[in-house]
Amino acid sequence: MSILNNLLSSVGNLIAPRRCAVCGAAISKQGLPICTTCEVMAPLTNFHLETENPMLTQFWGLMPVEHASALLWYIQGSGWQRAIHDIKYRQAYGVARELGLWWSAFLEESPFYSDIDAIVPVPLHWQRRLSRTYNQSEYLAEGLSRGLGVELLCRAVRRTQYNHSQTLHSTAERWGNVEGIFSVVRPEQLNGRHLLLVDDVFTTGATIISLGNAILAATQDVRLSVATLSVSKARFDKRR
Ligand SMILES: [Zn+2]
Structure with missing residues (x-):
């Protein structure tokens, strides 16, 4: 970088410093979108290293899955909750892409994700995508795809039903809400592959299970694994 570029970058930092997506501290314009402290203190689940973990068991009897993990605990009121x-909702898709890249290094350490062929982010219905302007899971998946060096498939499956925001519904209502809402439009992109289904938050698993079963019903010789950026800690605390 030239002296002039360095100078302009320093001036830029003075005018509008880039902020850590978790704690808001000023950080360098390049590199991770979080500060070193937040990186070191990240509430990792380490599920990606465990043969069995409490998230994986959520799929048993509902969807055949090779492995499932979430990188982080989703803790109410935490800086990570705000970042997610x-x-x-707040257009931080660049942060999503960079966190996806960061996340890929953890999955690379794991023996369970070494033969992933392609990544399928959970699709949004086109109306929701239009109102939000982007799908956060696609950006997370884009970072993962770049880091793992595997294909990103955003057009193979479509969300065909527009269900209203699930945040106000109970678990039972959510299950009824997501049955049969996905349609596989390009099975030839999926056949014979080990697919990684990607989402931002794992709560009941209902959406991902619906997506996975729609894929299995419409394709041949597909194996599925699941990775989400975070998983609700409160939900597992209640079960223990
Ligand atoms: Zn921070």
């Missing part, structure tokens, strides 16, 4: 909210 910003990724979903």
